[in-house]
Amino acid sequence: MSSAGLTTGAQAIAAAFAGQGRAALMPYMMGGFPDMQTSRRVAEAYADGGADLVELGFPFSDPLADGPVVHAAGTAALRAGATTHEVLALGRALAERVPVVAMVYANLVIARGLERFADDLAGHGISGLIVPDLPLEESDGVRTACDAAGIALVPLVAPTTPEERMARIGASARGFVYAVSVAGTTGERAALSEVFGDIVARAKAATEVPVAVGFGIGTPELAREAADAGADGVIVGSRLVRAVAEAEDPAAAVHELVARFAQALK
Amino acid sequence: MSAVEHRFGPYGGQYVPETLMPALAELEEAWVAAWADAGFRAELDGLLRDFVGRPSPLYLAHRLSEVAGRRLYLKREDLNHTGAHKINNAIGQALLARRMGKRRIIAETGAGQHGVATATACALMDLECVVYMGVEDIRRQAPNVQRMELLGASVSPVDAGARTLKEAASEAIRDWVTNVDTTHYIIGSAVGPAPYPALVRDLQRVIGDEARAQILEREGRLPDRVIACVGGGSNAIGIFAPFVNDESVALIGVEAGGEALEPGRHGAPLTVAGRPGVLHGSLSAVLQDEMGQILEAHSISAGLDYPGSGPEHAHLRDIGRATYLTVSDTEALETFRRVTRLEGIIPALETAHALHHALQPADSEVDIVCCSGRGDKDLAEVLGQA
Secondary structure (H helix, E strand, O other): OOHHHHHHHHHHHHHHHHOOOOOEEEEEEEOOOOOHHHHHHHHHHHHHHOOOOEEEEOOOOOOOOOOHHHHHHHHHHHHOOOOHHHHHHHHHHHHOOOOEEEEOOHHHHHHHOHHHHHHHHHHOOOOEEEOOOOOHHHOHHHHHHHHHHOOEEEOEEOOOOOHHHHHHHHHHOOOOEEEEOOOOOOOOOOOOHHHHHHHHHHHHHHOOOOEEEEOOOOOHHHHHHHHHOOOOEEEEOHHHHHHHHHOOOHHHHHHHHHHHHHHHOO | OOOOOOEEOOEEOOOOOHHHHHHHHHHHHHHHHHHOOHHHHHHHHHHHHHHHOOOOOEEEOHHHHHHHOOEEEEEEHHHOOOOEOHHHHHHHHHHHHHHHOOOEEEEEEOOOHHHHHHHHHHHHHOOEEEEEEEHHHHHHOHHHHHHHHHOOOEEEEEOOOOOOHHHHHHHHHHHHHHOOOOEEEOOOOOOOOOOHHHHHHHHHHHHHHHHHHHHHHHHOOOOOEEEEEOOOOHHHHHHHHHHOOOOOOEEEEEEEEEOOOOOOOOEOHHHHOOOEEEEOOEEEEOOEOOOOOEOOOOOOOHHHOOOOOOHHHHHHHHOOOEEEEEEEHHHHHHHHHHHHHHHOOOEOHHHHHHHHHHOOOOOOOEEEEEEOEEOHHHHHHHHHOO
C-alpha cells in the first residue's frame, strides 16, 4: 500500500466532512442523465447549491441496489450514449469544485480491470469509490487497487448488518462509511427518523471515519433528522434525480433543491 | 472453509448489496443443516416421489435412436408434475423456506416453468408467492401465466430492459433486498450469489443420480455423452454432477445460438467465451460490452434467453470437463417439430436445443439427453412462427 497515495482521496473526503461544523451534504447524481451536456450543468448546480461532496453515479445496465427512479435514469443515460469515459471526464470537472465519490457497480470496475479503474478515478481527480454490490468478502482486490491509487474505497453497512460484521466493515473503511438507512433499494420514503438513530449509532461505534446516511432521504426535514441523529453526512439521491427527470430546467431545479437541503443542515 | 462452495475456480462469489449478506449467511446455514437432517431429506424425497412423480423414466427413444444411429435415451423430466425439472428445486427450496420461518416466496421466471413450479410448491405448503416475469415473456408464455395465477401466485410484470428473464431476476433481487426479513427468494437456476449455485445443483442432482443408476441398469455401462440445454444451467448441472468424475463420459451443454453469434442475437455466453463478468450476484461467463454493460440475450426459447450462466459451468468449461456449443433458433424449431412427430413427445423449445445436437453425427454409442421439459407452453410461439 502506498501511504502517500492512500491519503489523497481520503484526505479530501476528510476535509469535506470536517470543514462544516455540521453534517456534510452529499447529493447523488446520475452521470450522463438525461444526457452528458445537461448532466454537466447539473453537476455545476450541485456545487453552486452548496454540496460538500458529490456522489457521482456511473450508469449500469443492471443496477441491483437502485429503485425505479435511479434505475430509469441509468437506463436513459445509457440510451443517450453515456460512457464510463465521459462520466469520468464529468467527474474531473466537478472535482475542481468539490470532492467527488464515484458510485460504480462491480462489473464496470471488473471489466476495466481493478488497477486501471482505480487509476482512471485518480487520474480524473476523483477521491472515493462506492461499489454497491461489492460486500466485504469480495472487496480485497478493489481495496488494494484503490489504496495504491489513493482512492478511498467506501463500504456500505445496512440495518441487517450484525455487530461483529459491522466492526470488520468499519475497520476496512476508507474515507467514510455509507450507512444504508433502510433495507431496500434507493428511493424516497415518508418516515425514517426512527431508524436513523440506530444505524448511525451502530455504524459510528464500528468505525473511526465519518458516517454518512443514505437511501430514502427525500426532504430537507429528513436530512435534518439524519443529522440530528448524529450522521456526519447526508446523501440525497432519488429526490434530485427525479427533479432532473421532471423539471423543465433541471440545473435550476436541482440548484434550488440542493440549496434547501444545505440550508436544512446549517 | 465454507460449508458449500462459494467459488468454482475463479467463478461464483457474492456480489450483492450489503443488506443481503446476512440473509445469504442465514440461508447457507439453514441449507447445510437441512441437507444433513434425515427428517428434511425424508420429507423432500417423499414429495419428489408422490407429488412430483420421481424417479422420472429413462426412456430409450427408438425412432430418435434410428435417426441418430446410436442408442439415445431421454431422461424424462418433462413427465414431472408441472412439466419440467424446475419442480425439483422449487419443492426443495420451499421446504427450506418453511423450515426457516419465511412465509413469503419470490421467484423470477423466463419461460414460466420455474414460476409455475414455485407457485405449485407454494400452494402445496401454503406460502405467499410473487413471481416476477418480463412483459415479453408474459406475452410469449401466456398459458404459464394463467397457471401461476390459478395456483394463487401473483405475477408481477417487469417492464424494464428487454422485458425478459434478466430483468425479472433483477427485480426479484430488489424485492428481496426490501423484504429480506420475511421473504425467501427461490432462484430458478444454478446462478446467483453463493450459496445458490451449489444449493440448486444439489437439489437438481437427483436428475443425474437417477439417470446414472438407470443407464447402468439398462446398458450395464456408462453413456458416452450426456447432453443438456443451458440457460442458467440448472438441468444441465443437475444431470452432469454425478458424471463429473466419470472421465469417459462427455458432458455437453447446449446454449441458445439464437439468430446469429453476434451481440444481442444469441444467449451463449459460455460458447462465445468473452471476459467473465458479474450478473445477478456471481462472477461467470456473461454477455457484456467493452465497458461492462450487460448485453441483452436473444433466444426463441424464453428459458435460454439469458446473458449469464451458472458459475460452475464456466469452471467446467475452463478445466475442459464439459463442452459448450450452440444450436440456433431455426434448428431448435425444426427439431421441436421433428421430435414431436418421430417420438410422440412435444419437447420444450429449450430441450429442443439439446435434442438437435444429439441428432447430429457423432462418435458415440450411447447418449443421454436431459428432456428438461415439455413443450405445451411453446405451442403458440411455435405455431406463430409457421
